[in-house]
Amino acid sequence: MKKFIANIIRITITYSKFLLIIMVLSSSGTAAKADDAYTYLKCGAKYLQLSGHYIKSNYNIRTKKFLDSYTITKYGETWITSRSYITYPAYIYLNRDTGEMSYSRASDSKKYPCKVIYYNELPRVNDEGKKF
Numbered sequence: 001m002k003k004f005i006a007n008i009i010r011i012t013i014t015y016s017k018f019l020l021i022i023m024v025l026s027s028s029g030t031a032a033k034a035d036d037a038y039t040y041l042k043c044g045a046k047y048l049q050l051s052g053h054y055i056k057s058n059y060n061i062r063t064k065k066f067l068d069s070y071t072i073t074k075y076g077e078t079w080i081t082s083r084s085y086i087t088y089p090a091y092i093y094l095n096r097d098t099g100e101m102s103y104s105r106a107s108d109s110k111k112y113p114c115k116v117i118y119y120n121e122l123p124r125v126n127d128e129g130k131k132f
Contacts, residue, residue: 040119041094043101044112047122048092055082055092061123079105 039050047059049066056066070082070092080094089103100111 038119040117040122041101041114042117042121043114046101046112047117048101048114055080055094057092058087059122061125064122 037051041048041050046057047066049056049059053072055070055072056068057070058067059065060067068084068087070084070087072080072082074081076096078095078097080096082092082094084090084092091103093102093105094100094114095102095111098111099114101114102109102111
């Protein structure tokens, strides 16, 4: 009887270790850079980066990063509304029907036509900017 209980305990510990290793290996994600995770828009002279939760603007061509972040607060049928608590202007509105971006939903506000671009179409230092 002692051998039987000892074998059961050994098997339980062995399978527990195996399951623990499987869980650790499956939960450790590998970092992969995917440019397809974002949608890039050129709205007039501005560039926007859309993700599931944020709209980022104010693209810096030297650091290749977007500086201002807006949290998407509402996905509507015609409007995507985003708000920033730090930067001015505090709101960005994207019209999904016409493809225009504005800082206000008023009819007399300035609207910028947006065009979808790829990551490699973002400006580079050699394309624009100061050259010393």
